[in-house]
Amino acid sequence: MKTNQHVTVVGAGLAGCTLARILAESGIAVTVHESREHIGGNCHDSRCRQTGVMIHRYGPHIFHTDRPEVYAFLERFTQFTDYRHRVRTVANGQVWPLPVNMLTLNQFWGTALSPQQARERLDTLRAPTQEAPEHLEAQALQLMGVDLYQLFFKGYTQKQWGRAATSLPASILRRLPFRFNYDDRYFQQARQGIPDKGYTQMALRMLEHPLITLRLNSPVTPLQMQDAGRKSHLFWTGPLDSFFDYEAGRLPYRTLDFEEFTAQGDFQGCAVMNYSDEDVPWTRITEHKHFMPDEHHEQTVCWREFSREAQPEDIPYYPVQQTLDDPLLKHYLKRAEETENVTFIGRLATFRYQDMDAVIWDAMQVAQRFIAGEKLTFPDSRA
Template sequence: MKKYDYLVVGAGLYGAVFAHEVSKRGKSCLVIDKRNHVGGNIYCENIEGINVHKYGAHIFHTNDEEIWNYVNEFAEFNRFTNSPIANFNGEIYNLPFNMNTFNKLWGVITPQEAKDRIEEQKAILKNKKPENLEEQAISLVGTDIYEKLIKGYTEKQWGRSATELPPFIIKRLPVRFTYDNNYFNDRYQGIPIGGYNVIIENLLRNCDIRLNTNYFENREELDSLAKKVLFTGMIDEYYGYKYGVLEYRSLRFDTELLQQQNYQGNAVVNYTDRETPFTRIIEHKHFEFKTSESTVITREYPMEWKSGDEPYYPVLDEKNLDIYNKYKALGEKEETLIFGGRLGEYKYYDMHNIVRAAIEKVKEEFKN
């Protein structure tokens, strides 16, 4: 007799939503995680009363009213609006690219003037089909925006020259001919009051939890405990890398407590020149409008991923997708095993899409 109906490997957002939904249906659930905390990459660490996004900034945004209402069952959200700025060698620009950006760049005032300037700069390509990321970006926004606000940031993010990167990485760029600094167009947006831990803890309140538990070191014992397994780790690792290793980009975070009230005046500042080694600085207190005598900042440094590093961004090129599809085919034959989340499905997920995907997976499981 199995002790649990489900073993959930990974206590991130996908695993937590899945565990909550099966618990609601009367099923027993054991949730494990190799880290010493639940929440996966949305975990917040409290430093001097400031909720620090330990694994990078997370801003919840969605147009899906059902999902917005769902997450609000587990926490109250504030009114935070993501309005990042770019710092290019000390010059400050608004993101996404909008009329404030264009006015700062060129002194233009009307949308038509801005459109004309972009079209004039795009002409350098002479309608050539873009063959790399640099040409793709110029075909969308012209040379000035590309040189100051895209090139350096992207090359740091991917660790290679923009001329060596495929054009599909930038399918589109958000360009607005309005004076609107809101990065997301979504109807709903905010940060949970008290941080994301509140949501995860409420989702998992009816589940058993084991932390500091490596699934692969205890696989036989853990599998014996449950009828079915939800695995949210790396699908290639699960299958012993038999078809090869899936590639990711990783990040290193350098977090610092400063004895000053306000370091940069904004939650997110991107550094878009090539020379600055980090891509952005997050000042966490601004996510929750915190007033205090100290502040916490985090610099983000993109890295090549290697085994043992935290995998953040899947490298979704043809080679990796071919490998993933082989693993996916194996997974589809499993009867007591489910793969889910960004590592289990090798895809980049925004948070609202993770919540939706986990809910839909449970509906599929229970045929309702």
């Protein structure tokens, strides 16, 4: 066990909390700086004072994983509900089940086809296969043809990213499931759920260790970061470009605005309802109480969600998908590789869209390798 060693972690989201806990348990003292007034990062949740409903303050977060090591680690700090995420979408005046499955297809075509018949019909509608679709729209047309793509995905995608689908990488659509059965669960991982006391309480328990010092409302400047890196190893989970004080410009992010309203009873009957039509300005409505199906509340809290380009004062949510060959991203990745005694980890610091379990897995691997004497600039999964 290491002793008399100290490291600095910037950010108390899932990556920072995981790093801090594992390092502290190995005997390393950790100081965690968090610029916001709360822990948990964008997974932060809290109770609505008026209704008692648990609110996902930065939009819906549903944990799902096939990594038993990640689940076992988190189970030390929380119990998970058996919530299974199911999404519906409003398109062309109707409600449809998503992801696209046999119910969606038969509803769309007005048929009662078998899976094989549906595959055969879809084969007649798909665009000719190319080896590597150049953009999201080409990927969609190969997967599902024009009509399904235009109804469910084109408008929603362009609202979410603020860009034409022809300018977005095909990899975005590859994340979305498309099924020839009647399974309407959004995720199929073996372990799913939501912390029964919320993500914030889970994060709090992760940081409850005598070798962890938490400093909230503690933003750090680039100069302070460099100083921390000279004194002890620094784990940076904030935006990659902010570490270098935006010297070459800002990497593009999307941010979210939420319009909250309350109602009596049940507003929409599910946790998340997407809105695919491009002329509807919001992308989805979240009804938070459905994330805790065992709880009962007379009132309900809903959030309409609007996506837009992030400005300097905004909280960054989604890195605008780019390739590693993008000149601006390439600049910051090179600068990071040249920076000694600093590890960049997490969605913002690696400028990637990652699921929660992938963030935690990266942090677990980086922490163990640091304890073993290795020092990484990025997690292995960065490539």
